[in-house]
Amino acid sequence: MACTTGVCQSGCYKEDDDEAMEFERRSESATTTTANGSASLPVKEDSDHRNLCFKCKVDEAITGDEAHLCLGCFRSSLFGKFKFSVTSHDMINPFDNILVAFSGGPSSRVVLQFVHEMQQKAQRNFDASRDRSLPVFGVGVAFIDETVISSIPSHEYEKAIQDIRLIVSSLAPPEKKLHIVPIENIYSLDSKGETSRLKELLHAIDDDTGKEDLVHHLHMMSLQKIALDNGYNKLVLGSCASRIACHVISATVKGQGYSLPADIQYVDARWEIPVVLPLRDCLIQELNMICSHDSLKIVKQLDGSGSGINVLVSSFVTLLQKENPSRERTIVRTAEKLTPFHFNRLPETDDPNNHVSSRRRHKKFNPKSNESIPSELFCPICNSPLNKVDSERLKSNLRHCETSADILGISCCSSCQFQILPKKSSSKEHFYSLLPQPMIDRAKYHISRDQDLLRSGNK
Numbered sequence: 001m002a003c004t005t006g007v008c009q010s011g012c013y014k015e016d017d018d019e020a021m022e023f024e025r026r027s028e029s030a031t032t033t034t035a036n037g038s039a040s041l042p043v044k045e046d047s048d049h050r051n052l053c054f055k056c057k058v059d060e061a062i063t064g065d066e067a068h069l070c071l072g073c074f075r076s077s078l079f080g081k082f083k084f085s086v087t088s089h090d091m092i093n094p095f096d097n098i099l100v101a102f103s104g105g106p107s108s109r110v111v112l113q114f115v116h117e118m119q120q121k122a123q124r125n126f127d128a129s130r131d132r133s134l135p136v137f138g139v140g141v142a143f144i145d146e147t148v149i150s151s152i153p154s155h156e157y158e159k160a161i162q163d164i165r166l167i168v169s170s171l172a173p174p175e176k177k178l179h180i181v182p183i184e185n186i187y188s189l190d191s192k193g194e195t196s197r198l199k200e201l202l203h204a205i206d207d208d209t210g211k212e213d214l215v216h217h218l219h220m221m222s223l224q225k226i227a228l229d230n231g232y233n234k235l236v237l238g239s240c241a242s243r244i245a246c247h248v249i250s251a252t253v254k255g256q257g258y259s260l261p262a263d264i265q266y267v268d269a270r271w272e273i274p275v276v277l278p279l280r281d282c283l284i285q286e287l288n289m290i291c292s293h294d295s296l297k298i299v300k301q302l303d304g305s306g307s308g309i310n311v312l313v314s315s316f317v318t319l320l321q322k323e324n325p326s327r328e329r330t331i332v333r334t335a336e337k338l339t340p341f342h343f344n345r346l347p348e349t350d351d352p353n354n355h356v357s358s359r360r361r362h363k364k365f366n367p368k369s370n371e372s373i374p375s376e377l378f379c380p381i382c383n384s385p386l387n388k389v390d391s392e393r394l395k396s397n398l399r400h401c402e403t404s405a406d407i408l409g410i411s412c413c414s415s416c417q418f419q420i421l422p423k424k425s426s427s428k429e430h431f432y433s434l435l436p437q438p439m440i441d442r443a444k445y446h447i448s449r450d451q452d453l454l455r456s457g458n459k
């Protein structure tokens, strides 16, 4: 059934018999489900011999692509990919308190499930160990409630939130705290009328793509805030290879080529709370398959229907993938050739709890970075590193700025200037007044940095 001999070619690996037994149990129960006829996946059958799994050569293959794996081997290979990303990039260690961003879709459902299984195993090891020196990492779940800006009817949204509560509460212990936070909470709680302020902000953007992208940036900002306010030290996203492939194409179209490598790595530590992507090597088709076979409940997609570049690119990539099932991986692998930034690795800590073995792994699999770390400037709206042209323009114009809105105007990356900022200079002041504080703080940072440089005699 499940692969039990070290690391196999498909990235599946077993740490101990305990885990292997768990997979055997799962594959048995899931095979029964398949026998009941609920599976919609292609099963090639021959009249003479069954289409056997390439790996275990015992069970019938369920995956239709070149992998030809049975359910048990397919699941363990997918979990293996997740586990390999986690361990090789030191994404989760026993002292962590991690926050899983949950949208209810298949990717975040699988990441929640896999994190949960890892935590359960850590708990079993803890209970069995005599000295109990290694604690069990903590897990919280965050859902950003976008009811106020969503085109989806509020009763449907409410139903989705109920489902999300049910999904999280029905996970076995250790308990996971669920944070359901309205997106308008990015405005500080004591400021009145945050809903209308948010609506007005989005209304001030003419471009559909710009609007969607700003919501995405606000979403990330909300997740960061939840993590900071509740003592989490890492943020886990379910972004999979298919999603990243779409981002590669759309970022290229939007002229974000310079900052693109920052967004597509396993680790992104430019944020106050570092972000990790353990499903970066999995395809959405694979994640859908796991959800259907493990009967993992997913929630109706709450993004609504967009009309901008993002939606166009997503349907284009889906079409490419239909024609050739390796297209999404090819896109991601091509973009991987771009050099990552120094913040695409977790900061080295002097923490004695950071074990030697994990540090060694960490060194081995993390992108090489220059010894002298460049001090990047970041766009206050999207938090992308600014390219050379944008940074130079900012440095040379900063001292001529009269208003805060002027500073915001010249601090933004070209893409945000084009797609998000209002064109008319008269609207800029109003737009600035509607932005949430963290974005304003980022713009202000440029001034304080400039003054520091002036004082130290650099330019």
Ligand SMILES: [Zn+2]
Binding pocket: 001, 002, 053, 054, 055, 056, 057, 058, 059, 069, 070, 071, 072, 073, 074
């Ligand atoms: Zn198999």
Ligand SMILES: [Zn+2]
Binding pocket: 379, 380, 381, 382, 383, 384, 412, 413, 414, 415, 416, 417
């Ligand atoms: Zn930007």
